[in-house]
Structure formats: C-alpha cells, structure tokens
Amino acid sequence: MLIAVCVKQIPDPASPGALDPTTRTLDRSGKLIMDDSDSYGVELGLRLAEAAGGGEVVLVSMAPRSETGGLRTALAMGAARAVLVSDPALSGSDALSTAKVLAAALRRVGADLVLAATESTDGYTGTVPAQVAELLGLPSVTFAKSIALEGPEVVVQRQTEAGYDEVRCPLPALVTVTAGVVDPRYPSFKGIMAAKSKPVDVLSLADLGLGPEVVGGAAAGQELVEVRDAEARAGGEVVVDDGSAYEQIVEFLERVKVI
Amino acid sequence: MAVDRILVLVERGPAGPVSASLELLSAARGLAARVDGAAWGADVSSLAGTVGAYGAATLFDLGDPGDALPGPQVAAALAGLATGPDAPDAILVPTTYDGRDIAARLSVRLDRPVLTNVVGLELVDGTLTTSHAIFGGAQVARARFTGAGPGIFVVRAKSFPAEEVGGDPAAVVTVGPADVGTTGAARVVSRHVEERSGPSLDEAAVVVSGGRGLGQPESYQLVEELARLLHGAPGASRAIVDAGWVPYAYQVGQTGKTVKPTVYLAVGISGATQHLVGMKGAKNIVAINKDQEAPIFSIADLGVVGDVHKIVPQLIEALKQRA
Ligand SMILES: Cc1cc2nc3c(=O)[nH]c(=O)nc-3n(C[C@H](O)[C@H](O)[C@H](O)COP(=O)(O)OP(=O)(O)OC[C@H]3O[C@@H](n4cnc5c(N)ncnc54)[C@H](O)[C@@H]3O)c2cc1C
Ligand SMILES: Nc1ncnc2c1ncn2[C@@H]1O[C@H](COP(=O)(O)O)[C@@H](O)[C@H]1O
Numbered sequence: 001m002l003i004a005v006c007v008k009q010i011p012d013p014a015s016p017g018a019l020d021p022t023t024r025t026l027d028r029s030g031k032l033i034m035d036d037s038d039s040y041g042v043e044l045g046l047r048l049a050e051a052a053g054g055g056e057v058v059l060v061s062m063a064p065r066s067e068t069g070g071l072r073t074a075l076a077m078g079a080a081r082a083v084l085v086s087d088p089a090l091s092g093s094d095a096l097s098t099a100k101v102l103a104a105a106l107r108r109v110g111a112d113l114v115l116a117a118t119e120s121t122d123g124y125t126g127t128v129p130a131q132v133a134e135l136l137g138l139p140s141v142t143f144a145k146s147i148a149l150e151g152p153e154v155v156v157q158r159q160t161e162a163g164y165d166e167v168r169c170p171l172p173a174l175v176t177v178t179a180g181v182v183d184p185r186y187p188s189f190k191g192i193m194a195a196k197s198k199p200v201d202v203l204s205l206a207d208l209g210l211g212p213e214v215v216g217g218a219a220a221g222q223e224l225v226e227v228r229d230a231e232a233r234a235g236g237e238v239v240v241d242d243g244s245a246y247e248q249i250v251e252f253l254e255r256v257k258v259i
Numbered sequence: 260m261a262v263d264r265i266l267v268l269v270e271r272g273p274a275g276p277v278s279a280s281l282e283l284l285s286a287a288r289g290l291a292a293r294v295d296g297a298a299w300g301a302d303v304s305s306l307a308g309t310v311g312a313y314g315a316a317t318l319f320d321l322g323d324p325g326d327a328l329p330g331p332q333v334a335a336a337l338a339g340l341a342t343g344p345d346a347p348d349a350i351l352v353p354t355t356y357d358g359r360d361i362a363a364r365l366s367v368r369l370d371r372p373v374l375t376n377v378v379g380l381e382l383v384d385g386t387l388t389t390s391h392a393i394f395g396g397a398q399v400a401r402a403r404f405t406g407a408g409p410g411i412f413v414v415r416a417k418s419f420p421a422e423e424v425g426g427d428p429a430a431v432v433t434v435g436p437a438d439v440g441t442t443g444a445a446r447v448v449s450r451h452v453e454e455r456s457g458p459s460l461d462e463a464a465v466v467v468s469g470g471r472g473l474g475q476p477e478s479y480q481l482v483e484e485l486a487r488l489l490h491g492a493p494g495a496s497r498a499i500v501d502a503g504w505v506p507y508a509y510q511v512g513q514t515g516k517t518v519k520p521t522v523y524l525a526v527g528i529s530g531a532t533q534h535l536v537g538m539k540g541a542k543n544i545v546a547i548n549k550d551q552e553a554p555i556f557s558i559a560d561l562g563v564v565g566d567v568h569k570i571v572p573q574l575i576e577a578l579k580q581r582a
Contacts, residue, residue: 094372095363119514125375127413130330130363139445141328142360145507158328159507160356161272163453167328169445179514180501221372221406225388230399233539233558238551241565246573249545250581252561256543258465258489258522259581 001055001149004111005045005079006102006129008035009063009070010122032063034070037117039184041177042074044147045115046185052149056080058109062090062101066202075195076187082198083109087205092217095123099131100215104208106136113154114174118143133174140174141167145181261385265291266340266347266409267315268333268362269298270355275309278461279353281421283414284313287351288424290382295347296429297321297340299333304431311429313421322435326446330360335437337361338368341409348408349387351380354415362413374402375413378517387412395513395532396539416461417517417540453506458492460509465491466520466541468511469499470534472527472548472567476504481571482526488578494518496528512537527567530555547571 009032034042042057049055059074059082066086075082083105090101106114114133119126133140143159154173157164169175187195205212212218239245253259265287269280276298287294296315298306303320310318321336341350352362354376366373379390383403387410391400404410460466467489469482479499486493494516495509511518513533523541528534530546530553538544539558546559547567556562563570 095375096366096370096372099363099367124514125373126359127363127366127373127375130360131367134331134334134364134367134442137440137442139328139442140330140360141445143356143507157451158356158447160450161459161508162455163451163506163508165447165451166449167445168448170441173445178507180497180503180507222374222402222404224400224402225383226401227393228399228401230392230396235557235562236560238556238559238562238564240551241563241570243569245563245565246570246577249547249561249563249570249574250577252543252545253489253522256522258491259578 001049001052001113002058002109002111003045003049003055004058004060004106004109004114005038005041005074006114006116007038007042007059007061007070007074008120009033009061009067010035010120013121032067032069034073035117035121037119037121037179038074040179040182041115041117042077042079043182043184044177046078048113048147048149058083058111060102060105060109061085062098062105064091068200071200072195073187075198076191077185078191080198082200084200084202085205085208086202089205089212089216089218092220093215094220094222095125095127096131097215097219099128099135101208101210102128103132103135104210105203106132112171114138114172116174116176118176118178129174129176136174138172138174139169140176141169142176144175144177147175147177262291262348262382262387264293264295264347266295266297266350268337268350268352268358269296269306269310269318270353270358271298271300271306276306277353277355278421279355279416281309281313282416282419283351283353284310284315285422286380286419288314290380290387291348295319297337299324299329299336299435307428307431311426312423314424314426315429318429318431320431320433320435322437324436324443326448327443328360328445328447329357330364331439331443332435332437333361334364334368335439336435337365339434339437341365341369346409349410349412352411352413354413359413362411366411369409369411371406371409371411372404373411373413374404377412377414378418380412380414392536396536397532415517417519457487457490460492460494460511460516460518463492464521465489465524466494466511466518466538467491467524467526468494468496468528468538469526470496470528471498473499474568478568479504481567481575484575485524485571488575488582491520496534525555525559526571528555529553530558
C-alpha cells in the first residue's frame with residue numbers, strides 16, 4: 001500500500017505575511033512550516049499504512065527555494081520520503097497550476113491512495129485536490145472525517161450538512177481530510193533525528209516535463225486588481241456583569257424584536 | 260468582455276434549491292441579460308418553477324448520478340454547456356460540499372482557473388470583478404479573470420440577497436448524463452442524519468454560538484437550550500469543532516459557514532479574525548466573555564464581561580419565565 005500525502009509548506013500563520021504591494025502576491029520569503037491542515041492527512045496516512053502492514057507514506061509538495069522545513073516535520077512523524085517540486089517559474093501559481101504540478105509529481109509516485117487537506121490555511125481555495133484528481137482521472141471523496149481501507153476500496157465518512165455519508169470508492173483514489181478529525185502525533189526525538197536522513201527528491205519543472213507556459217505565474221488566468229481595507233464595524237456598549245447583566249441581554253433582545 | 264449570459268449551478272437541498280443557489284440566480288439577474296440554471300439528480304424538472312421564479316430562462320438537466328458523488332459527472336455535463344456559441348460568459352457555483360468539487364473538476368475540463376471564496380460580484384468596465392474577504396475580513400481583495408471565458412466563480416453563501424421576481428417556470432433542457440468511467444466511481448452507500456430541530460444555521464434569525472470558553476463539551480447544552488428558547492440555531496467556533504464537541508456543520512467562520520442573522524450571540528468565543536469573518540455581517544452582535552480584552556468586544560453591540568456558566572443559565576431562566 002503506497003499512500004501519497006500532499007503537504008503544503010506555508011509561512012507561519014502566527015506571524016502572517018502581507019501582500020506585497022507591488023506584485024500583489026503573498027510574501028513567502030520567510031521560513032516555511034507544514035500547514036497544520038495537512039498534519040491530519042499525514043496522521044491518517046501513517047495509521048492506514050500501519051493498519052495495512054508494511055505500507056509506505058510518501059509526501060508530495062510544491063514550494064519555493066527547495067524549502068523542506070515543513071516536509072521534515074512530516075518525515076519526523078513517520079513518512080518514508082518526499083517529492084518536492086521547486087522552480088522559480090512557479091512563483092505566482094494559481095490553484096490550477098499548482099494542481100498540474102502536484103498531479104505530474106503524483107504520476108511519478110504512482111500511489112494507491114492520495115490524501116490532501118480539505119483546504120489550505122493560507123490559500124483556502126479548497127479546489128486543488130479535486131483538480132488533481134480530475135487531472136489524474138481519479139475518483140475523489142472530499143471532506144473525510146474518517147478513512148478505512150477494505151480490500152480494493154477506501155471507505156470514507158464524508159461530512160455533510162445533515163451529518164455524514166458513508167462513501168465507498170475503488171482505489172486508486174484521492175481523499176481530502178477535514179481539519180481536527182484526528183490528533184496528529186508529535187514527532188519523537190528519534191523521529192526527528194531519522195527525518196534528517198530521509199530522502200527528499202527535488203524536481204524542477206523540466207524534470208516533470210512541464211513548461212512555464214502551462215503552469216506558474218506566466219500562465220495564471222486571473223489577476224488581483226485591488227486590495228483595500230474593509231469597512232470596520234464599530235463596537236458598542238461593554239458592561240461588566242454584576243449579577244444582572246442577563247437582564248440587559250433580555251432588554252437588548254426585546255429591543256431588536258427577536259423576543 | 261461584455262456579460263450576456265450567466266449560468267448558475269443549482270443545488271438541491273431537502274426543500275428545493277438551496278438558498279445559496281437562489282442568491283446566485285438573483286445576483287446574476289443584475290449582471291447579465293440572460294440567466295440560466297443547471298441542476299442534477301432525479302426529477303430536475305420539479306425545480307423549474309422555483310428556478311424560473313428567481314429569473315432563470317432555462318434549466319439544464321445535467322443527469323442523475325444516482326448514488327455516485329456528483330463532481331465528475333456534473334462537471335463533465337457542464338463542460339459540454341460551457342463551449343460553443345451559446346457558452347455562458349460566467350458560471351456561478353455556490354460554496355457547498357459538492358459545489359467546490361464540481362467547480363474544481365470543471366476548471367480542469369475547461370483548462371480555466373477558478374475564483375473561490377467570492378463574496379461580491381460587480382461589473383467594472385464590462386468585466387466581472389469579484390470581492391474576497393482576506394486576512395479575516397480586515398481587507399477586501401478584488402480580482403478578475405484575464406483570459407477567454409467562461410469564468411468559474413465559487414461564491415460563498417449569504418453574499419447576496421435571494422429575491423424572487425415571479426418569472427415563468429424555466430424551460431427544461433436535458434444535456435446529461437455524461438459517462439466518466441471510473442473517475443465517477445465514488446458512491447454513497449448510506450446516509451447518517453444527526454437529529455437537529457429548529458431552523459438551520461443559514462436561515463435562523465438568531466444564532467447562538469459557543470466556543471472554548473464553555474470549558475467542557477457538556478456545557479454546549481447551554482448553547483443549544485438558549486438557541487432553542489430563541490427559536491434560533493446553535494453554532495460553534497472552530498476550536499470546539501476541532502476538539503470534537505460538535506460536528507463540522509456547526510462551524511462559523513472562514514472555513515465554516517457565513518451567517519447573517521438578526522442577532523448573533525457569541526458565548527465564550529474570543530473573536531479570532533477567522534471567526535469574525537463568518538459572522539460580522541450579523542445585524543446585531545451580543546458577546547459574553549470573561550476577558551475584557553477579548554477581540555469579540557470590538558465588534559459587539561452589547562458586550563458582557565462575565566462568566567458564561569453564570570450568565571447563560573440566568574438568561575435561560577429569564578427566557579423560560581417569559582414563555
Ligand atoms: C486557516 C484557519 C481557518 C480558521 N477558520 C476558523 C473558522 O472558520 N471558525 C472559527 O471559529 N475559527 C477558525 N479558525 C480558528 C481561530 O483562529 C481561533 O483559533 C478560534 O476561532 C478560537 O475559538 P474560540 O474563540 O472558541 O477559542 P479561544 O480563542 O480559546 O477563546 C475562548 C474564549 O473564551 C473565554 N472564556 C474562557 N472561559 C470563560 C468563561 N467561563 N466565561 C466566559 N468566557 C470565557 C476566553 O476569555 C476566550 O476569549 C481558523 C484558523 C485558521 C488558522
Ligand atoms: N503547494 C502545495 N503543495 C502540496 N500540497 C498542496 C499545495 N497546494 C495545495 N495543496 C494541497 O491541497 C489542499 C487544498 O489546498 P487549497 O486548494 O489551496 O485550499 C492543501 O491543504 C494541500 O493538501
């Protein structure tokens with residue numbers, strides 16, 4: 001069982017970057033870390049590989065400057081190796097370009113199951129994984145809250161408006177994992193040491209046989225025309241509860257006529 | 260690029276088209292001379308009346324994927340509509356579980372990008388220009404497509420009002436189903452519905468949301484009880500969704516739902532930007548938090564500094580007295 005997990009490496013959301021005023025792209029010059037959203041896919045991938053007995057988890061990422069900071073975290077959790085696509089021509093890629101690159105890398109990996117997050121923390125388009133699936137001609141199940149392998153099929157509990165659906169899908173397939181559905185393991189000291197020597201295969205666009213005319217900023221079919229501050233919403237009255245604040249809430253609800 | 264025709268993806272809910280689709284039909288009317296709808300599933304023609312009443316001339320029947328997840332087949336059928344002389348200039352897709360899958364796969368079929376998380380659409384010099392809330396709604400980014408059409412827009416619910424115009428039923432034209440082979444092989448084998456009474460989060464006039472300040476999962480009952488007494492819907496911050504206290508469908512915010520109720524009551528929620536972006540369109544905001552410095556107070560019309568475990572039971576008692 002070969003399981004590929006997409007891992008996006010992003011600037012630390014605790015100190016979010018800003019849009020570069022001239023290029024209008026997100027400043028990604030700082031150190032990159034693993035997107036928290038992907039830690040759930042890594043965890044589920046490792047559990048599935050363990051349950052299958054002798055499975056392997058391979059990470060797939062596209063990031064600038066051959067960044068491996070985030071990949072090392074996932075390798076330390078237990079993934080076996082990583083494929084990283086990095087190329088200056090990829091700067092300014094939109095979701096479709098990103099999907100084309102990830103699909104080309106995944107084609108080389110040839111996994112039975114591809115995992116990704118439902119949406120990334122910084123881009124949150126939520127479209128990259130289904131685009132990857134369509135490019136690879138794979139079925140996909142999005143919004144998984146649990147995943148099990150049963151013979152040639154993957155069985156997924158898929159979140160819905162009303163609860164969840166049980167979905168079955170033949171392999172190979174792509175599944176996206178919703179944040180928060182498992183507790184990702186912390187890398188052990190041994191894992192962190194081992195991760196340093198695990199293989200990371202760094203590929204350029206040329207290695208994948210992709211030209212800058214099909215992917216990257218040059219191929220992007222959309223542009224930002226303006227970024228401005230949103231209208232601020234002013235706060236109102238703040239009272240400290242002295243045991244009777246609930247009465248003020250009741251009065252407020254009466255005033256706006258919901259009771 | 261003038262905008263003559265807009266195609267709106269109409270998704271079906273338990274009671275006809277979902278409101279997010281009706282909002283898109285309404286918005287499209289103001290942007291294009293002709294608006295059409297497209298829907299999938301059994302008996303699409305039963306939606307023709309409603310879709311027509313919201314201004315669509317034609318309702319395309321994209322076929323019935325049956326138990327299969329609809330993404331691949333619906334995208335293939337839509338792709339067939341999106342080329343040729345009658346192609347729409349824009350395709351509007353609601354941000355739903357299936358809508359995003361469909362838009363993503365359609366994007367590959369047409370080799371066109373998608374603009375997602377759209378919260379506003381207007382014509383600027385004849386070009387559809389979108390608005391997106393970024394950095395937790397602190398800033399607005401505006402964007403547009405550059406290449407040839409049709410543009411694919413995935414629009415968040417509650418971005419536009421839904422307004423009936425009372426048109427004739429839409430003419431139903433069958434275009435599906437498309438055969439997509441094993442790509443369409445994911446199928447639903449059983450559905451699990453969690454019992455919920457009262458209005459949905461999307462439609463409720465009052466939303467009561469709970470956060471980590473509730474302390475433990477059992478305390479979420481306070482939120483549910485308060486919501487019930489106010490004929491509202493219970494919601495949640497991501498912190499307690501991630502902690503497994505309530506299902507994902509309850510989540511309000513950037514990666515959850517956008518709500519615009521008459522009153523939003525935030526109970527033990529700090530007011531992180533990613534939460535605010537999903538609720539600051541509420542007409543009135545009431546917040547209860549024990550930390551005077553909590554950011555939620557900066558947008559609350561009435562802020563109460565205090566303990567939710569004291570105040571919410573008092574509030575529940577007072578509302579029961581009135582009933
Ligand atoms: C990419 C991304 C997307 C996100 N999307 C969302 C989203 O869609 N929705 C969302 O909600 N969040 C989202 N978040 C998470 C968000 O940043 C916050 O972490 C989350 O909203 C915090 O939830 P909270 O307010 O319940 O918890 P906390 O921030 O921990 O706040 C708890 C509050 O309760 C108060 N409190 C504690 N005890 C009491 C008491 N006894 N009485 C009264 N008050 C008390 C505290 O003072 C505190 O203010 C996202 C984050 C990221 C990075
Ligand atoms: N550059 C990338 N490298 C690896 N995985 C990615 C990349 N971009 C997106 N993904 C995957 O696709 C998911 C959804 O991304 P998005 O469509 O940007 O919300 C992410 O959470 C990742 O799992």
